[in-house]
Amino acid sequence: YSGKKSGQAITDTMTKWKVKDFQSVPVVIQEHISVYDAICQLFLEDVGSMFVTTKEGNLSGVVSRKDLLRIAIGNQDLTKMPVHMMMTRMPNITVCHKEDTLLSAAQQLMDRQIDSLPVVKQSAKGLEVIGRVTKTTITRAFLALSEEHDI
Numbered sequence: 753y754s755g756k757k758s759g760q761a762i763t764d765t766m767t768k769w770k771v772k773d774f775q776s777v778p779v780v781i782q783e784h785i786s787v788y789d790a791i792c793q794l795f796l797e798d799v800g801s802m803f804v805t806t807k808e809g810n811l812s813g814v815v816s817r818k819d820l821l822r823i824a825i826g827n828q829d830l831t832k833m834p835v836h837m838m839m840t841r842m843p844n845i846t847v848c849h850k851e852d853t854l855l856s857a858a859q860q861l862m863d864r865q866i867d868s869l870p871v872v873k874q875s876a877k878g879l880e881v882i883g884r885v886t887k888t889t890i891t892r893a894f895l896a897l898s899e900e901h902d903i
């Protein structure tokens with residue numbers, strides 16, 4: 753044997769994996785809640801970033817832990833500032849879809865230097881958040897690859 757066959761098998765597995773096979777549950781907050789409450793939520797949910805939606809449930813932004821730290825070291829009253837004032841907002845949000853390959857999602861994370869991507873679905877009323885892909889998702893897939901191929 754050369755290593756070629758197993759190398760091809762690994763490539764086949766990697767290109768077959770879709771976002772929907774590995775996506776996790778998104779943490780979503782509404783854009784009118786305060787920065788203070790967003791920080792509490794970040795700790796409660798134990799995540800690095802959260803997706804922000806309008807009251808109707810459409811994706812409007814992303815807040816990361818560093819976004820929240822940046823605001824928290826300023827002098828603002830965090831209980832009075834709504835999260836939509838400081839989030840990264842649409843249309844500058846990088847998203848993915850459940851049928852995308854996991855490989856393309858990983859490429860987006862690296863290209864944009866971000867930790868997470870919302871998985872979205874276009875509905876009649878707007879962009880709905882149905883999942884998330886993070887660097888942890890990619891690490892989990894990396895380990896699954898070694899299990900599937902007895903590495």
Ligand code: ADP
Binds near residue numbers: 800869
């Ligand atoms: P952190 O800032 O905590 O290290 P990230 O690296 O994910 O977390 O975020 C870096 C910046 O990019 C932040 O300002 C954040 O709001 C923004 N960001 C995070 N995820 C996305 C995304 N999917 N699309 C666009 N911007 C994003």
